[in-house]
Amino acid sequence: MTTSTNSVEAVKPTKSVYVARLLTDAVTRELDSHAGLGFDIGQEAPPARAELLERVTGKDAAIVTLTERIDEEFFTAAGPSLKVVANVAVGFDNIDLDAAARHGVTVTNTPGVLDGATADHTFALILALGRRIVEADRFIREGNDWVWGPRMFVGLDISAGATLGIIGLGRIGRAVARRARAFDMRVIATDATRPLGSSVDGVEIVTQEELLATADVVTLHVPLLPSTRHLINAETLALMKPGAYLVNCARGGIVDEQALIEAIDSGHLRGAAIDTFEGEPRVNPELIARPQVVLTPHTASAGEATRDRMCRLAVDNVLAVLDGREPLTPVKAS
């Protein structure tokens, strides 16, 4: 356990912040400059539940990640001193916002600083799937004999008329759309806030049914909410264009993984790329066993500068609230 306290000996920390996971090196170094604050910093790995509850007790603030479940028990353990929980993630499905409100605790997240990195990763997965990069890499590493042939590893012609369907045209969805437009893809999207039939930066707003029936690649960019849990299920998968691909860099719970596996096995879907999992960090072995599935361990936002920005925004939110100012990026219960 590393404990970083203010380096100016004369100034005794008056407020204490529990940091559940190690932040990036750059942001960890910056913590020493915050006079009057003591930081109780955890390890690289997530804390065990008992440790989380013990170390948050009596703290004024907590910086947590999506691996920590922040619920009634957490707020009760923390006690009345806790003013703010800053999640180092844009998603906040790990936090019970009603419990936070009951305890008068502000919750913040990190929107706007990870759109580019997440969209880059999403697009990397689209390219990897469409052009069968992982399958082909594995084929060579396995030592297979090969010779160039017109039928070898044929995949999706991404820039020759393929259609990308974006479910959720928020900041990340729009960043994915910009990349797809640069690759000459037709881009369609669903978005609850925009009129059907309208066009935003070259992206056509369509119904979910039309999107599923038309897109060669469907990519998910909605938060995990009760209304989006298993949005992709046996029924919606059946509506997808035969031979299409699914990409999920949002949250695992949005996809019914068993239904996805069945859609791949039946040949209805040609493949899927998955960055987030239903039982995370457990990965369904049936997904691992399917060569048409590309897997990454929830790393869509893992750009170096992006991770610094996420950690710094979480710290800045804590500083603002402890200073009596408005948080920069509060989560609002919808």
Ligand code: GLV
């Ligand atoms: C990562 O998944 C995030 O929500 O920021």
